[in-house]
Amino acid sequence: xxxxxxxxxxxxxxxxxxxxxxxxxxxxxxxxxxxxxxxxxxxxxxxxxxxxxxxxxxxxxxxxxxxxxxxxxxxxxxxxxxxxxxxxxxxxxxxxxxxxxxxxxxxxxxxxxxxxxxxxxxxxxxxxxxxxxxxxxxxxxxxxxxxxxxxxxxxxxxxxxxxxxxxxxxxxxxxxxxxxxxxxxxxxxxxxxxxxxxxxxxxxxxxxxxxxxxxxxxxxxxxxxxxxxxxxxxxxxxxxxxxxxxxxxxx
Amino acid sequence: xxxxxxxxxxxxxxxxxxxxxxxxxxxxxxxxxxxxxxxxxxxxxxxxxxxxxxxxxxxxxxxxxxxxxxxxxxxxxxxxxxxxxxxxxxxxxxxxxxxxxxxxxxxxxxxxxxxxxxxxxxxxxxxxxxxxxxxxxxxxxxxxxxxxxxxxxxxxxxxxxxxxxxxxxxxxxxxxxxxxxxxxxxxxxxxxxxxxxxxxxxxxxxxxxxxxxxxx
Numbered sequence: 001x002x003x004x005x006x007x008x009x010x011x012x013x014x015x016x017x018x019x020x021x022x023x024x025x026x027x028x029x030x031x032x033x034x035x036x037x038x039x040x041x042x043x044x045x046x047x048x049x050x051x052x053x054x055x056x057x058x059x060x061x062x063x064x065x066x067x068x069x070x071x072x073x074x075x076x077x078x079x080x081x082x083x084x085x086x087x088x089x090x091x092x093x094x095x096x097x098x099x100x101x102x103x104x105x106x107x108x109x110x111x112x113x114x115x116x117x118x119x120x121x122x123x124x125x126x127x128x129x130x131x132x133x134x135x136x137x138x139x140x141x142x143x144x145x146x147x148x149x150x151x152x153x154x155x156x157x158x159x160x161x162x163x164x165x166x167x168x169x170x171x172x173x174x175x176x177x178x179x180x181x182x183x184x185x186x187x188x189x190x191x192x193x194x195x196x197x198x199x200x201x202x203x204x205x206x207x208x209x210x211x212x213x214x215x216x217x218x219x220x221x222x223x224x225x226x227x228x229x230x231x232x233x234x235x236x237x238x239x240x241x242x243x244x245x246x247x248x249x250x251x
Numbered sequence: 252x253x254x255x256x257x258x259x260x261x262x263x264x265x266x267x268x269x270x271x272x273x274x275x276x277x278x279x280x281x282x283x284x285x286x287x288x289x290x291x292x293x294x295x296x297x298x299x300x301x302x303x304x305x306x307x308x309x310x311x312x313x314x315x316x317x318x319x320x321x322x323x324x325x326x327x328x329x330x331x332x333x334x335x336x337x338x339x340x341x342x343x344x345x346x347x348x349x350x351x352x353x354x355x356x357x358x359x360x361x362x363x364x365x366x367x368x369x370x371x372x373x374x375x376x377x378x379x380x381x382x383x384x385x386x387x388x389x390x391x392x393x394x395x396x397x398x399x400x401x402x403x404x405x406x407x408x409x410x411x412x413x414x415x416x417x418x419x420x421x422x423x424x425x426x427x428x429x430x431x432x433x434x435x436x437x438x439x440x441x442x443x444x445x446x447x448x449x450x451x452x453x454x455x456x457x458x459x460x461x462x463x464x465x466x467x
Contacts, residue, residue, distance in 0.1 A: 050373055051372075051373075052369055052372065052373070082375050082377070085372075085374070088373075089373070092366060092369070094366055096364075096366035096367060096369060098367070098370070098371075098385055099389065099465050099466065099467055100388050100389055100392070100465050110374040110376065113376070113380060113384070114375040114376055114380070115375075142465040142466075143465070144466035158374075162375075
């Protein structure tokens, strides 16, 4: 069964039709990369999947349960959306860590105050996660004391602390200096090796090729092509995909 | 009347000056938050009411508001002014300062990056949790300097209570100055307010320092 299935998603901002009948699914253990030019709708797709934007019509299903469905042409969301939010995590481009909380508190607060889990148990888990990510020494640091790469790694472990079934990344390295992207990509790679289900919106083509089970190419609000990375990057027959990848390797 | 006598006499009003100051803060700080939240309401009618409230209270003199709250009940309903003028004075100060505080809060809330709300939402925080745990602590940090400014002004504004003959320090000083034809009480008052504000500045500086353990 798919962890996430989105079907016939329509989304407009005013007269700007951003998502045009997009259908998209992610199976357990899948690593899916979404690539495409700016304005293609890939970030909007992610924001719709995480309920940061509301869809105009279509269906969003997590673990076979409808979070949003279309009733007489309009999207209707489930009442208990917070129950669905526990299924996924989202890593933002700009990290969005809570600056007034220490690293550990950033991670612990949601599991404790949202999921009402046992505090010392959560603390042990979070410390183990930090240990694994080479961040144990930063548990008591505040976000402002960390480098961009470290902040993004913290935001990844903050999402992981909620034990999501699926983790979304919205251009996780776009706000980072080039020399800092490596440490973040390494963490994502590590998660992929552990069979974490992930959807990654990215501009890092070599990374997308290396880490993904499936690559989705979006342009102008539609999925132009999707497939295994070696197919899409290596031998695509689609002119638009070809052109995009060509432009990319030129820059 | 010697200087010592003047100081002793005026000190008797200091208690009332402090009462205005602390009670106004006690009530206006939360009331301002309520007004700020109403002003940000999705419902047009509610936000308009809050807007009008702020506009009127900021757009008319505090002195006039003091007179209106203290003597208004008599002129409107024939209710005689109670002997304890502290109540109307504190009410007037509170509604006036709440309007200013509301605008400060609003500017603080507006300055919060949307990403903080989004991160909280994705993590499953409720709206109330998001406001009290994530947004408000950062807003307080951001608005502390403007808040200090307003509190310093409040210290000096307490002297306005003389317009309704409330026996706080400045009113007493003014009475002595009139009866003794002396300028000394005004100098004493100036020193009082200056020292009061030096303390306020010190305390708020400590609070700001304590909250600056993180950068925004």
